[in-house]
Amino acid sequence: MAKSRQTKVEEIKELVGAVSDAEGIVFANFAGLTVSDINDLRRRCREADVQYFVAKKTLLKIAFEKAGVDAIDAKQLSGSVAAVFGKDEVVAAKILNEFAKTHESLQFVSGALPKGGGWQALSAAEVEQLADLPSKTELIGQMVGTLTAPLRGFVTVLSGPSRSLVQVLSAISQAKA
Numbered sequence: 001m002a003k004s005r006q007t008k009v010e011e012i013k014e015l016v017g018a019v020s021d022a023e024g025i026v027f028a029n030f031a032g033l034t035v036s037d038i039n040d041l042r043r044r045c046r047e048a049d050v051q052y053f054v055a056k057k058t059l060l061k062i063a064f065e066k067a068g069v070d071a072i073d074a075k076q077l078s079g080s081v082a083a084v085f086g087k088d089e090v091v092a093a094k095i096l097n098e099f100a101k102t103h104e105s106l107q108f109v110s111g112a113l114p115k116g117g118g119w120q121a122l123s124a125a126e127v128e129q130l131a132d133l134p135s136k137t138e139l140i141g142q143m144v145g146t147l148t149a150p151l152r153g154f155v156t157v158l159s160g161p162s163r164s165l166v167q168v169l170s171a172i173s174q175a176k177a
Contacts, residue, residue, distance in 0.1 A: 011055055015063035015083070018051045022085035025072075025112040025119075026092040026127055029079035030054070032105030041099050041106075050092050051085040069112065071121040077109050089113055090135050097131035 003011075019025070030038060045052040055063075060074035060083060074081075086092030093111065100106040111122035111130065122130065134142070 008059060012059055012063045012066065015053060015055060015060065016067045018053065018083075018085040019063060019067035019069055021087060022051075023114060024086045024089040024092050024130075026084045026086070026096055027072075027077050027081050027109040027111060028084065028096050028100075029107045029109050030082045030105075031080040033103060037103055041096075041103075044095055044099060045084065045092075048091055048095055049087060050095055053083045053085070054080075055083065057081065069119045071119040072110065072112050079107070079109060081109055088136055090130055090133050093127050093131035094135065097128065 030041075033041070042052050057074045057077060060077075060081075064070075064072055064074060084092040084096060086095075093108075096106065096108065100108075108124040108127045110124060111127040112119045113122060113130075114120075
């Protein structure tokens with residue numbers, strides 16, 4: 001059944017909004033997935049606050065043009081393409097990569113990252129590499145751990161003599177009792 005013009009206009013507006021909120025876009029070929037597999041993927045995307053869209057390549061192209069994304073020509077993407085928009089640079093790629101481990105028919109096609117006021121296109125191989133990177137929150141956690149390690153060591157060194165004194169006094173009190 002053909003979509004009405006109004007439905008297409010609303011879909012384009014929704015795609016433009018998704019692009020403007022996105023920090024990373026991944027395109028995947030979902031041909032070969034069952035309806036239940038796609039529903040499972042959509043559920044995983046919703047849980048991670050990632051937007052999953054299946055739209056005609058013409059509508060994607062119009063939405064990208066309106067959003068100012070000139071690095072990607074949606075018409076050139078191969079296969080049945082789903083666009084996945086993440087609010088983090090790597091979260092969309094991570095979710096699709098995790099899902100692709102158990103569903104071999106899901107293939108990365110392309111991707112895009114914001115770069116200097118515009119967007120940079122990524123190949124399928126670059127998207128796979130992106131999926132292997134830790135997320136921004138994981139990197140921040142690692143950095144905080146690295147910064148606090150010297151302080152933790154310093155506190156341990158300072159508490160050593162007082163701990164030794166307590167142990168000696170405890171041993172003396174046990175010996176007198």
